[in-house]
Amino acid sequence: MRRSAPVVLVTLGLLALLGSYVWYTQRVVRELDREARQTAQLFSRVYAAVARPTGDDQALVDLLSTLQEFRVPIIITDSAGRPTAASNLPFTYDGVGDPKVAAYVAALDRESAPVGDPTFQLVHFGQSPLVAGMQRIPILQAALLAVLIIVGVVVLLTRSRAERERVWAGMAREAAHQLGTPLSSLSGWVELLRDRAAGDASLGAAIPHIAGDVERLERVAHRFERIGRPAKRDPIDIADVVTRVANYYRARLPTLANTITIDIIRHEEPLLIPGDRVLLEWAFESLVKNAVDALSGQGGTITITIEAGAGSGALVRVADTGPGVPRELRGRIFAAGFSTKERGWGVGLPLARRIVEEGHRGRVSLMPSDRGAVFDVILPG
Secondary structure (H helix, E strand, O other), X not given: OOOOHHHHHHHHHHXXXXXXXXXXXXXXXXXXXXXXXXXXXXXXXXXXXXXXXXXXOHHHHHHHHHHHHOOOOEEEEEOOOOEEEEEOOOOOOOOOOOXXXXXXXXXXXXXXXXXXXXXXXXXXXXOOHHHHHHHHHHHHHHHHHHHHHHHHHHHHHHHHHHHHHHHHHHHHHHHHHHHHHHHHHHHHHHHHHHHHOOOOHHHHHHHHHHHHHHHHHHHHHHHHHHOOOOOOOEEEEHHXXXXXXXXXXXXXXXXXXXXXXXXXXXXXXXOEEEXXXXXXXXXXXXXXXXXXXXXXXXXXXXXXEEEEOOOOOEEEEEEEOOOOOOHHHOOOOOOOOOOOOOOOOOOHHHHHHHHHHHHHOOEEEEEOOOOOOEEEEEEOO
């Protein structure tokens, strides 16, 4: 019932709107039928009265009582344009000599052309509340209908997106589960090689790297298990997390041609924040990998600065000396699926922003720079 509640509410809203529309239109039909007969009598009496310049306004006086039944605002002016009578005006006034009455004549004339003889007297009248309602109510109903349609579309899209995310999260967790057995076997084989590498210097040098890659695969599998679950709020040293990411990439960067170096500027003391170590490590790997890709084929420097932020938080800046982000693309780089690389998936930067902003209430921003790309990550304490 909880999942179908938005659809039920939208359906009830549409039914209520349809019912109000039917009721109002039927009421309008009845009122228009009655006013049609009265209007025919109204104009015949007005023309008859203004055609007799005898000073006998009894017909118009009697007519005012009829007009009051369907609340038509009316002002009668003489040949000089001075109001001589008024009724049903939508404001309070102190007699027909009130300046507000004379000023309102122009407003009535904009609604309806006056009738009568300008050399004798004119009748200025406006729209009845029924006619005014007919102009406003359909617009209001159309606006409400549009809002309900938009809400319905948003609900359907949100449910569809949530369903897709649940499917992907389930697939990621299943992949992590399936990776567990071969990773355990690989760890055992690494230990076996370590025992037999006593007399082989090259094998002994390779084993730490193999063990490091196996450990990374285990971390990746653990990340997949965390997809779709709330971020943990354990106290972690963010400087240690970022340094670990940097050291992993340092060991795998080119050193002979198109050299890429990673420099870290940080305080020696721990910088503790509440967060999820696994997810934050994933976010910073995405940022560093983005910088490495930007420098691929040309070399350069990646500078990572870690410092205390406002209050008890932290600020991590990842800057590279690459070509930077073109101005026309700066607003799109965090969009899922967007990539400037030919074979890019457009996942890394959106993932980093989601982990930081949705999971840790922080902020990831692309900062202005004269050279390269500069990303600031602000994490609250």
